Amino acid sequence: MSTELLTMTGIRKEFPGVLALDGVDFRLFPGEVHALMGENGAGKSTLIKVLTGVYGVDAGTTTLAGTAVAFGGPGEAQQAGVSTVYQEVNLCPNLSVAENVCLGREPRRFGRIQWGPMRRRAEELLARLDVHVDVSAELSTCSIAVQQLVAIARALDVEARVLVLDEPTSSLDTGEVEQLLKVVRSLREQGLAILFVSHFIDQVFAVADRMTVLRNGKLIGEYRTADITPVELVTKMIGKELQVLETLEDSGPTRAEVAGAPVLLSAEDLGRKGGVEPFSLDIHAGEVVGLAGLLGSGRTELARLLFGADHADTGSVKIDGNATSLRTPRAGLDHRIAFLSENRKSEGLVEELTVRENIVLALQASRGWARPLSRRRQDEIARKYIKTLDIRPADPEALVGNLSGGNQQKVLLARWLITEPRLLILDEPTRGIDIGAKTEIQRLVTQLSADGMAVVYISAELEEVLRLSHRVVVLRDRKVVAKRENQGLTADDVMATMAEGVQA
Amino acid sequence: MTGLTKKRLFWPVVALLVLLLGDLIASPSFFKIELRDGHLYGNLVDILKNGAPLILIAIGMTLVIATRGIDLSVGAVVAISGSLACLWIADHPDGLGATLVAVGLALGLSLVLGVWNGWLVAALGIQPIIATLILMVAGRGIAQLISGGQIITINSAPYEWIGSGFVLTLPSAILIALAVFVLASLLVRRSALGLLVEAVGGNPEASRLAGLRSARLTWLVYVFCALCAGIAGLMISANVHSADANHAGLFIELDAILAVVVGGTQLTGGRFSVGGAVIGALLIQTLTTTVYALGIPPEAIMLFKAVVVLAVCLLQSPAFRRRLRRRPPRPGQPAPAPAPEKVEVTA
Numbered sequence: 067m068s069t070e071l072l073t074m075t076g077i078r079k080e081f082p083g084v085l086a087l088d089g090v091d092f093r094l095f096p097g098e099v100h101a102l103m104g105e106n107g108a109g110k111s112t113l114i115k116v117l118t119g120v121y122g123v124d125a126g127t128t129t130l131a132g133t134a135v136a137f138g139g140p141g142e143a144q145q146a147g148v149s150t151v152y153q154e155v156n157l158c159p160n161l162s163v164a165e166n167v168c169l170g171r172e173p174r175r176f177g178r179i180q181w182g183p184m185r186r187r188a189e190e191l192l193a194r195l196d197v198h199v200d201v202s203a204e205l206s207t208c209s210i211a212v213q214q215l216v217a218i219a220r221a222l223d224v225e226a227r228v229l230v231l232d233e234p235t236s237s238l239d240t241g242e243v244e245q246l247l248k249v250v251r252s253l254r255e256q257g258l259a260i261l262f263v264s265h266f267i268d269q270v271f272a273v274a275d276r277m278t279v280l281r282n283g284k285l286i287g288e289y290r291t292a293d294i295t296p297v298e299l300v301t302k303m304i305g306k307e308l309q310v311l312e313t314l315e316d317s318g319p320t321r322a323e324v325a326g327a328p329v330l331l332s333a334e335d336l337g338r339k340g341g342v343e344p345f346s347l348d349i350h351a352g353e354v355v356g357l358a359g360l361l362g363s364g365r366t367e368l369a370r371l372l373f374g375a376d377h378a379d380t381g382s383v384k385i386d387g388n389a390t391s392l393r394t395p396r397a398g399l400d401h402r403i404a405f406l407s408e409n410r411k412s413e414g415l416v417e418e419l420t421v422r423e424n425i426v427l428a429l430q431a432s433r434g435w436a437r438p439l440s441r442r443r444q445d446e447i448a449r450k451y452i453k454t455l456d457i458r459p460a461d462p463e464a465l466v467g468n469l470s471g472g473n474q475q476k477v478l479l480a481r482w483l484i485t486e487p488r489l490l491i492l493d494e495p496t497r498g499i500d501i502g503a504k505t506e507i508q509r510l511v512t513q514l515s516a517d518g519m520a521v522v523y524i525s526a527e528l529e530e531v532l533r534l535s536h537r538v539v540v541l542r543d544r545k546v547v548a549k550r551e552n553q554g555l556t557a558d559d560v561m562a563t564m565a566e567g568v569q570a
Numbered sequence: 571m572t573g574l575t576k577k578r579l580f581w582p583v584v585a586l587l588v589l590l591l592g593d594l595i596a597s598p599s600f601f602k603i604e605l606r607d608g609h610l611y612g613n614l615v616d617i618l619k620n621g622a623p624l625i626l627i628a629i630g631m632t633l634v635i636a637t638r639g640i641d642l643s644v645g646a647v648v649a650i651s652g653s654l655a656c657l658w659i660a661d662h663p664d665g666l667g668a669t670l671v672a673v674g675l676a677l678g679l680s681l682v683l684g685v686w687n688g689w690l691v692a693a694l695g696i697q698p699i700i701a702t703l704i705l706m707v708a709g710r711g712i713a714q715l716i717s718g719g720q721i722i723t724i725n726s727a728p729y730e731w732i733g734s735g736f737v738l739t740l741p742s743a744i745l746i747a748l749a750v751f752v753l754a755s756l757l758v759r760r761s762a763l764g765l766l767v768e769a770v771g772g773n774p775e776a777s778r779l780a781g782l783r784s785a786r787l788t789w790l791v792y793v794f795c796a797l798c799a800g801i802a803g804l805m806i807s808a809n810v811h812s813a814d815a816n817h818a819g820l821f822i823e824l825d826a827i828l829a830v831v832v833g834g835t836q837l838t839g840g841r842f843s844v845g846g847a848v849i850g851a852l853l854i855q856t857l858t859t860t861v862y863a864l865g866i867p868p869e870a871i872m873l874f875k876a877v878v879v880l881a882v883c884l885l886q887s888p889a890f891r892r893r894l895r896r897r898p899p900r901p902g903q904p905a906p907a908p909a910p911e912k913v914e915v916t917a
Binding site: 375394395396398399400405407412413414415416417418419423426427428430431432433434435436437438439481 | 760761762763765766768769772773775776777778779780781782783787840841
């Protein structure tokens with residue numbers, strides 16, 4: 067920990083209407099893992115993009131190993147030894163592992179790719195990360211964790227001195243996270259400077275030596291991990307005392323109350339080939355039903371059937387006791403069912419439209435094109451929900467593609483809330499967003515349930531599911547394996563059922 | 571929103587004005603408009619009148635392109651619509667009644683062709699470029715079957731009015747195009763149609779999950795586009811008092827696509843501008859008129875068009891404009907602060 071490898075001083079970056087970074091300093095030493103912390107919209111991604119040359123700066127300087135630099139783009143940055151692995155894995159799933167690792171830098175002779183050396187090169191690089199896979203296999207056949215490591219291997223292929231990892235763990239399970247953190251530690255031993263961004267506080271504490279906290283584009287401070295506690299960190303990130311989540315449980319209706327409420331939706335032997343095996347489920351008004359299961363357990367597929375995003379091959383659905391069929395999302399919408407997909411980008415947002423337009427989309431769809439919402443009404447709705455959900459920037463005409471992940475999620479929530487649904491299906495609503503927004507969304511769920519709205523809540527974080535749900539449905543291998551009242555239920559119980567499929 | 575639209579239409583409008591200014595300098599009488607027998611004549615009137623069919627098709631094409639589609643069959647629909655109308659009038663040469671029936675038949679058939687295109691794209695999920703290529707190729711054949719392989723010449727004053735008549739000194743073709751433009755603009759901006767089309771074009775799956783009936787909407791825009799092409803077909807055949815199955819509307823689909831793109835609507839769908847397409851169509855028509863008015867050899871039209879369109883497209887490209895404005899930063903120096911620029915939808 068001798069001299070600074072990378073120093074950014076007084077970085078300022080302004081977008082139309084948003085001051086994304088305001089006088090931010092950041093430094094990085096060789097052989098350290100430095101975490102960049104902050105809520106959504108704090109400016110983490112912007113700082114990384116400034117560093118890698120995706121954006122220019124309005125003020126401030128960057129020096130790398132003593133020389134002032136201003137990269138014209140990620141390619142130039144990589145040439146200089148600053149490699150980045152982005153949150154969404156940017157690889158080609160249809161190419162082989164080796165091709166992905168060496169893409170654009172294939173060893174060639176007379177313009178012809180030399181496959182042998184390329185495979186060996188890929189194997190060497192992956193071995194450095196302790197990954198041993200068949201490098202001629204198609205990338206899509208590998209697990210997400212391996213794909214993430216392939217992305218890192220690719221970043222290390224050039225002589226990297228600085229490695230930027232932007233949310234590398236957001237789609238990994240616990241074991242995979244452990245493997246990745248091990249790789250990060252070993253790269254640190256090799257003298258790399260690693261910039262690590264993650265929303266998972268415990269991972270940051272497990273791996274980082276030092277952290278820099280940003281809030282609303284401003285630098286809050288730089289701390290050694292040893293000198294700060296998780297609670298202090300979170301307090302600095304959100305700028306206020308963390309609300310105590312435990313009190314949430316008491317504010318919603320009790321299990322007995324919702325069990326007595328009328329059945330809103332009743333699914334009988336509902337199933338879809340290749341999606342989820344036939345299951346039966348009653349959802350009462352005001353009830354929060356949690357779906358727990360690993361990735362690929364069929365929890366999303368189940369939710370999609372309840373909305374009509376896919377239509378079922380078998381079984382039937384009754385709403386308020388009347389048989390109906392949910393063949394299209396439109397049918398779901400007409401029955402006042404709302405579905406917030408886990409894929410914000412591909413299944414939620416229309417990025418080139420504004421916040422206002424995205425918010426009114428579902429309501430407008432249900433009214434039909436001939437009955438437009440007046441512009442005044444749209445503005446009213448947009449402004450109201452921007453305020454209620456604290457969407458930032460508070461500009462209804464901002465392009466939704468320019469918002470941070472948490473704020474985009476809130477826009478989608480607003481889209482569904484204004485349709486006044488009776489059943490709200492939330493698939494991973496808190497993934498990839500910061501603690502502040504997570505807390506807000508969970509509080510909102512409790513409040514909606516108290517108002518009589520039924521909620522289906524899917525999350526990989528069991529604590530969340532247990533905190534909010536009246537009942538928990540556990541899935542495993544595309545099958546409902548247990549339906550349990552949330553009474554004295556612990557994360558360990560659920561985990562055991564998820565893992566072993568013990569019928570409860 | 572208004573600022574954005576203004577910005578998006580800025581370069582096409584500038585190009586149009588520059589071209590007109592060039593005409594004025596080259597030929598001072600270019601802007602002269604005469605009143606003869608209560609009818610207006612002049613180059614500007616010609617541009618509008620001869621550009622009317624292209625404007626119509628460009629309006630329809632805009633909506634199709636906004637849904638990430640494309641309609642290559644408009645030229646064929648022009649030929650079919652004109653042939654059918656002229657065939658009917660040639661057989662029933664008795665004035666207004668026959669004209670109305672002919673127009674009805676032609677537009678009815680255009681609607682059917684639009685339904686066909688929409689069915690292939692929206693119901694069967696065939697890629698738009700392939701789906702409409704079918705009718706583009708087959709359509710000329712259908713038009714020839716209708717016309718019996720002959721150029722049908724007609725002599726019917728009410729029908730010819732559509733292409734070359736006048737209302738209150740103005741050519742009727744201009745008024746028809748204007749009416750369709752106003753109608754289309756009101757339809758997309760006063761109803762929610764515009765928003766829904768942009769949503770479907772921007773992200774079809776997200777739109778479906780938001781409860782939009784995207785398939786129905788896609789179908790609708792192909793029907794509308796074919797209808798516009800049908801009207802254009804009537805106009806073109808009425809203007810020359812004949813239906814030519816082989817040459818009516820030949821390559822007009824390409825001009826229409828150009829007009830739409832020049833007008834700031836991207837082929838990748840999403841945000842669209844009907845007004846932009848009209849300006850694009852006018853720009854292309856002005857080019858043609860300029861070539862004739864200035865005595866440039868007509869063989870050069872295509873090349874001339876290409877150069878102007880290229881210039882407009884370059885000016886619209888954010889990457890090109892940025893390159894014009896700033897040079898790449900030299901290493902060792904901080905990057906120059908880029909002028910605060912609007913983040914554009916048309917990026």
